[in-house]
Amino acid sequence: MFRKSALIASFIVHVLGFVGEAAWETVVIKFRQIALLSRTPRFPELDEPRNIVIIGASFAGYYAAQVIASKLPPNSPYRVVIIEPHSHFHFTWVLPRFCVVDQEQKAFIPYGPLLKGAPEGRVRWVRERVAKVNRNGVWLEKSREQIPYDFLVVATGSGAAAGLPSRVPVDTKEEGTALLQDMQHNIKQAQHLVVVGGGAAGVELATDVKHMYPGKFVTLVHSRKAVMHRFGPELQAAALQGLKDLGIETVLHERTASSNIVDGQITLQSGRRIRCDFLVNCTGQRATSGIMTELAPEAISPTGAIRVKPSLQIQDDKLSNVYACGDVADVGIDNPNARSALRQGMVVGFNIVRAATGGSPTKTYKPFWGECVIKLTLGLDKSIVHIGNGKTELWWRSKEKDISLDAAGAWNHLGVKPFQDDDGLEKQVE
Numbered sequence: 213m214f215r216k217s218a219l220i221a222s223f224i225v226h227v228l229g230f231v232g233e234a235a236w237e238t239v240v241i242k243f244r245q246i247a248l249l250s251r252t253p254r255f256p257e258l259d260e261p262r263n264i265v266i267i268g269a270s271f272a273g274y275y276a277a278q279v280i281a282s283k284l285p286p287n288s289p290y291r292v293v294i295i296e297p298h299s300h301f302h303f304t305w306v307l308p309r310f311c312v313v314d315q316e317q318k319a320f321i322p323y324g325p326l327l328k329g330a331p332e333g334r335v336r337w338v339r340e341r342v343a344k345v346n347r348n349g350v351w352l353e354k355s356r357e358q359i360p361y362d363f364l365v366v367a368t369g370s371g372a373a374a375g376l377p378s379r380v381p382v383d384t385k386e387e388g389t390a391l392l393q394d395m396q397h398n399i400k401q402a403q404h405l406v407v408v409g410g411g412a413a414g415v416e417l418a419t420d421v422k423h424m425y426p427g428k429f430v431t432l433v434h435s436r437k438a439v440m441h442r443f444g445p446e447l448q449a450a451a452l453q454g455l456k457d458l459g460i461e462t463v464l465h466e467r468t469a470s471s472n473i474v475d476g477q478i479t480l481q482s483g484r485r486i487r488c489d490f491l492v493n494c495t496g497q498r499a500t501s502g503i504m505t506e507l508a509p510e511a512i513s514p515t516g517a518i519r520v521k522p523s524l525q526i527q528d529d530k531l532s533n534v535y536a537c538g539d540v541a542d543v544g545i546d547n548p549n550a551r552s553a554l555r556q557g558m559v560v561g562f563n564i565v566r567a568a569t570g571g572s573p574t575k576t577y578k579p580f581w582g583e584c585v586i587k588l589t590l591g592l593d594k595s596i597v598h599i600g601n602g603k604t605e606l607w608w609r610s611k612e613k614d615i616s617l618d619a620a621g622a623w624n625h626l627g628v629k630p631f632q633d634d635d636g637l638e639k640q641v642e
């Protein structure tokens with residue numbers, strides 16, 4: 213009991229500390245801006261603005277862009293160049309749910325409002341993918357344009373080779389909604405469904421399917437001894453019970469030999485066969501660091517994540533103007549998550565504003581276990597909220613009333629009225 217109370221107290225102290233820290237940083241930057249403006253022009257007149265290039269505009273990159281665009285002094289020679297191939301922000305949390313229920317439009321949030329209010333010309337938005345990066349600049353995949361940078365932020369996140377339900381592997385909203393509708397259709401048609409991977413995406417998808425279609429046979433295959441193995445034993449047990457309660461067969465410590473369905477069956481490495489007419493692969497997320505192999509091969513860890521210093525500058529003293537944040541950065545957390553990606557994006561943003569206004573990038577990111585708080589759904593109307601610090605776990609059951617898992621909250625957070633999409637918001641920042 214004492215341990216759990218201590219966990220709650222420590223969580224509250226950290227959250228308050230974070231809010232205070234962000235407010236303090238805003239004050240410091242405001243003072244710096246006023247000081248710069250009150251002096252005679254500190255920045256040289258340039259024909260071309262200097263570029264702060266941000267690759268990837270999800271939780272980490274989009275928030276880094278917001279901090280930089282809003283906090284650079286108005287007379288700064290720098291502009292923010294955001295390079296992101298997606299037409300809309302992909303809200304990952306709801307993807308397993310929207311593979312099953314037809315709310316897919318809500319997973320795609322229009323870009324733009326977070327950057328409103330930035331001075332004219334401060335932001336250039338490029339709808340493209342970066343093919344490679346070196347010291348001279350970044351190269352775009354289709355146009356082949358080379359964009360030089362003074363500062364670079366790598367916020368390319370992580371990817372799943374299988375695509376859905378962990379990532380939407382296409383760029384436009386139209387293509388994305390079509391993929392989700394295909395998945396809903398295939399699940400509806402299947403009678404014997406196999407879900408591979410017992411992390412959050414696999415558990416949530418399997419339980420949603422079985423709740424929505426109780427007559428289907430759903431099997432979850434997971435290679436570890438427990439589902440949700442990256443979390444504590446109490447959550448593992450509660451998740452397993454949730455699967456059982458719905459009538460899902462969970463096969464642990466087993467891998468599929470291949471994803472091919474042969475004669476209506478899939479084969480496990482043990483030789484066991486399971487009836488299957490549709491398989492959903494929920495495994496294999498990996499940091500998306502491929503574009504950095506030329507610039508900083510030494511900084512890429514065996515997991516694919518980019519090693520960073522506490523300031524989130526990459527681990528290469530020759531590249532102090534290059535930062536990485538979010539899922540792609542190796543910051544020493546077991547469960548990369550959106551909250552920590554967002555906070556890292558803000559740390560990078562503050563450090564670049566400091567460096568671009570004559571200061572030092574002294575702000576640091578310290579991983580906080582409370583950022584890994586998870587709400588794990590176990591069917592359409594039940595969930596478990598869980599926090600843990602590796603030693604103590606605290607969790608409780610909750611009722612889910614909103615079939616779209618409060619997607620509206622995410623829209624609001626990104627400054628967009630739910631669920632209005634006029635497809636024009638992005639143009640306002642071009």
Ligand SMILES: Cc1cc2nc3c(=O)[nH]c(=O)nc-3n(C[C@H](O)[C@H](O)[C@H](O)COP(=O)(O)OP(=O)(O)OC[C@H]3O[C@@H](n4cnc5c(N)ncnc54)[C@H](O)[C@@H]3O)c2cc1C
Pocket residue numbers: 267268269270271272273295296297298304305306307308340341342343367368369370371377378379412413500503537538539540548549550551552553586587
């Ligand atoms: C199914 C699921 C549920 C989740 N639920 C939660 C949850 O409940 N709570 C939570 O906190 N976290 C959750 N997460 C984790 C969270 O989604 C990630 O931690 C978060 O998205 C990481 O953000 P990011 O900005 O680092 O990268 P990502 O979200 O991975 O985005 C990377 C961006 O970079 C862009 N990009 C990649 N390569 C290039 C390139 N070469 N050129 C240009 N752009 C590029 C991509 O298009 C993308 O927009 C969930 C994840 C999944 C998969």
